[in-house]
Amino acid sequence: MEELSVYHKAIGKEExxxxxxxxxxxxxxxxxxxxxxxxxxxxCVLCKGFVYTYRLRLEVDGSWTADTADGVEKRHFRNIANLILALQKPDQGIAIPLYFPVTPDRWSLAQKIRAEVTEKE
Structure with a gap:
């Protein structure tokens, strides 16, 4: 997997x-x-309070694909960054376009701030 700011590695589905x-x-x-x-x-993408999950696969030819809605033609991308760019547009076979990346660093900072606020209360 290439270095991507939205890659959270081995967190579970619930996390x-x-x-x-x-x-x-x-x-x-x-x-x-x-x-x-x-x-x-x-x-994983949030839409109307639900999290939708789409599998990303590295194909034998070295391209990346996403499992999207039935009837949507499978597209091949040179890298995941290009796949993400494509899914930021409407009507790409996912519940909602990708708008806001959630990065591990941003999420960790938010957790730290919440903990500090809770301690002060």
Whole structure:
């Protein structure tokens, strides 16, 4: 996996959902490792209070694909960054375009601030 600011590595499904839920913005997203399929990644995006998950796969030819809605033609990308750029546009076979990246650093900072506020109360 290439270096991406939205890559949260080996967090679980529940943790990914929690991070997106705490961000709360429609179209916020992150990428994590799949818990059930080694070598596969999950693109998770928040839409109307639900987290939708799409598998990202490295194909035999070295291209990247996303498992999107049925009937949407599978597209191949040279890297995940290009795949993400494409999914930032409407009507790409996912619930909502990718609008707001949730990075591990940003999320950790938000957690630290919440903890400090809670301690002061």
């Amino acid at each position: 990914g959902e929690r991070r997106l839920g705490q961000d709360g913005r429609e179209g916020c997203y992150l990428i994590r490792n799949s818990e059930t399929m080694p070598g596969v990644y999950c693109l």
